Amino acid sequence: MGKEGKGNSKGNFQLKVPKGTRDWQGTDVVLREQIFSNLTEVFKRHGGVTIDTPVFELRETLTGKYGEDSKLIYDLADQGGEICSLRYDLTVPFARFCAQNAVLNIKRYHIAKVYRRDQPAMTKGRMREFYQCDFDIAGSYDPMLPDAEILRITKEVFDSLPGWEGKYTIKINHRKILDGIFQICGVPQDKLRTISSAVDKLDKSPWEEVRREMVEGKGLDPEIADKIWEYVQLKGGREIVTQLQNKPEVVANESAKQGLEDMALLCKYLDILDVLPALSIDMSLARGLDYYTGVIYEVVTEGSAPSASSKDVAKKEKKQKKSADPDEDRSNDPTIGVGSVAAGGRYDELVGMFSGKAIPCVGISFGVDRIFSITQARLDSSKVVRPNEVDVFVVAFGMGKDFTGLLPERMQVAKTLWDAGIKAEYLWKEKAKFQSQFKAAENGKVPWAVILGEDELKANKVKIKEMGLPKDHPEKDGVLVDMGDLVLELKARLARQRDEVALRPAAGNDAEEKEKEAEVEK
Amino acid sequence: MGKEGKGNSKGNFQLKVPKGTRDWQGTDVVLREQIFSNLTEVFKRHGGVTIDTPVFELRETLTGKYGEDSKLIYDLADQGGEICSLRYDLTVPFARFCAQNAVLNIKRYHIAKVYRRDQPAMTKGRMREFYQCDFDIAGSYDPMLPDAEILRITKEVFDSLPGWEGKYTIKINHRKILDGIFQICGVPQDKLRTISSAVDKLDKSPWEEVRREMVEGKGLDPEIADKIWEYVQLKGGREIVTQLQNKPEVVANESAKQGLEDMALLCKYLDILDVLPALSIDMSLARGLDYYTGVIYEVVTEGSAPSASSKDVAKKEKKQKKSADPDEDRSNDPTIGVGSVAAGGRYDELVGMFSGKAIPCVGISFGVDRIFSITQARLDSSKVVRPNEVDVFVVAFGMGKDFTGLLPERMQVAKTLWDAGIKAEYLWKEKAKFQSQFKAAENGKVPWAVILGEDELKANKVKIKEMGLPKDHPEKDGVLVDMGDLVLELKARLARQRDEVALRPAAGNDAEEKEKEAEVEK
Structure with missing residues (x-):
């Protein structure tokens, strides 16, 4: 494709795309398509099928699903007829789809654009139109088996990307353990979710700040806050589960007990599926969205997580005095935690919000735009990227x-x-x-x-x-x-x-396959 | 995917997608993805690259490009900030992209959804959200070489679809020949485009009806109309070009002469590229859109073109008395002619509307939703369609x-x-x-x-x-x-x-390739 600098507009006309959107072109689009293709290959390997929902939904389908963030929904103009809005994520349309079609079970993936009328910050990768890539499993199965499959898929996805193997961590927690701990510490029932949201900020803010928010902002007893701090520092491998199960006050709480049983079973499965080495059980992981009911997880990678040192905080506080925007450090995608590249969990009630009939679901959303940027930075720049595929x-x-x-x-x-x-x-x-x-x-x-x-x-x-x-x-x-x-x-x-294909470091390598096939056929 | 009948809504809530949109799922989405993949393979074989533009554009980008049909554009609500609209097609965003990036040349394909606030008619395949698949070549080259490439691509696309080989016709004409003929017949300059639009209806209406529209509706001299009829009946292979070039009154007209020279050269190239057997030069093909400046074409297939027998017309007229909707028989996509499955042409001025600097372009738009329906109907129903790819x-x-x-x-x-x-x-x-x-x-x-x-x-x-x-x-x-x-x-x-892969009847067959490779390597 030939180019000559930036184009010039005709007259007063503004030759540009809308704020917060972009054109994808050149080697960017080649790499992005390759990433999509790697992901799709993993999803299909696990029996995934894709569905494709409209880019806009009836507005009432989206109403009451996003809390505070509803203000970021793009509405279509009322030109007569139905009132519609652009989709905000792929999860709510998926739940609508399952309810509408009375789906009993499905493993579905969906790679598509979603829309948020947020303050764009291109340098931070926060856009108004961006891609999401979701894999979800709906249906009733024996405990933790679909959950284990989602985490195995997550591992395969990141192992399939060049430069990622061994460079990511799957942080995991369980809503029932977290709620149990809050109850044990003495958090009142009506404050569970708001305290949970405060804890979720521990990945970018130091404890002092989060404690202040709990005590001063949310009126929590300081002693309760300090008890919470004892628990949420827990972090590590599957031994964390045993540690907690050995505390009598923890297993005395029904919610925590159930959550820990889930987690122990999950760890057993993840051991067989070789996912444990990438896992970090982290009691400070809480996730913002309300609809999670079981395991929750997010994936972080080298350089993707912001540090929370006191120096950074001082910087941040200084900055906040200048800027009135409380969201300044918020990432593009609230369903993905700050600094994370994928996130998800179990949500057993969402489909029931549409049809009255609950269908258990568990899923993950990959932040493909951020995964794209990190992969691009990690790619061997000496490799020739061809503008097209002509041989x-x-x-x-x-x-x-x-x-x-x-x-x-x-x-x-x-x-x-x-x-x-x-x-x-x-x-x-x-x-x-x-x-x-x-x-x-x-x-x-x-x-x-x-x-x-x-x-x-x-x-x-x-x-x-x-x-x-x-x-x-x-x-x-x-x-x-x-x-x-x-x-x-x-x-x-x-x-x-x-055989020199660049982007296939992991399973399914064609060249390798061919060699093996040749061997077999001898 | 498990299902049980149609879902039931909760309370007064409407559990549905917006009017004129649909969910794609199950074997439908499998077949559609396979068609997209076949098309993409052809495009890449010819050096095509893809770009991805935002689903909405600044409203002023779309303004003044679609004439009458502008009323069908979906607007986003004014929620503060820029005024935007959903894209109506992929051509105008492509022209905006070329102008904005001062692209000198590109072969781009783009498969994406477009939006038209039309009266939906699902049974006729007219939707408000539907896929377009465009291939366009921008840049200055020797005459008719990119045009020949587009038509060769068109042939490869349809040959790649199961059940299509030999079952489609590429109808072709040239705006300069058509304008020349109208001038020769005596059509006043200011009536050229409106008479051209009337002629374009000859694929679904009989001459008497079109003549009445010209004479009574548009005030054309009846003798001029009858002269037009003599020309627009011409239809056939490359001999049509020679026939017209042998008429002194035709070659005396500069526009017709140029158009015929183009067409003769194009036929020479298409002969080498083996596209001629699928071609029908058709003087009644005019295409609705204003922006074409050279060759124009559309692809029809068995069963896709509505017949224009007097019996049908009688039926239609009877119907029209009942229904006040003049558009009743209009197809989903005005850029695709009624009954056609692909359409396009040369448009050398459109990019210049944005940047003031014209870049010659030629392209084609495939009506993939209609191609999907026809392919599905033609597929061997005895073949097992698997719900997923699990082996x-x-x-x-x-x-x-x-x-x-x-x-x-x-x-x-x-x-x-x-x-x-x-x-x-x-x-x-x-x-x-x-x-x-x-x-x-x-x-x-x-x-x-x-x-x-x-x-x-x-x-x-x-x-x-x-x-x-x-x-x-x-x-x-x-x-x-x-x-x-x-x-x-x-x-x-x-x-x-x-080796039993179903959807690869033509070039690039993997199994065949492997065999040949094996032979070579012996």
């Missing part, structure tokens, strides 16, 4: 005034390649000089050239040349083949090159 | 009260398969009976089962069983393999099965 450029060789450009011959060869499924281009110029054709191939980073010459054509021959070979390479000048063998010769070379 | 169901065999269900062992095997990139499921039930596990595999139409038994596990063996084999098949009871060979044995079987 072959068809070029005519010739010199002097009498050189016709061999346009019909170039078209004929391109046609033959397309018929065989090979990605090919030629220069759309009739009397094209050899040099300008060759340059077009180089500019497009096309790896192979098929070179036609008048003498070779008479002998029914054609040259295959790999682009960018060093000067001393034996095939620097290309290889002459019979026209009739062109497709087979090219396909063999392309198949060999395919 | 293997892991099942535990055992009987009696002491049977544990072998859950940890099933999980362990599933984990091994996932690690190897194999799509696998197991039943999320701890003490699952063999029969219920087997039934789940059958219900999911999963082609393979891996069967664990306590005795076999002790011997480190496992059984691979192909589902649905006839009773007398030698492998009806499965094949016992070493646990360590499970992945290789399964992969070999899956690779063999992969």
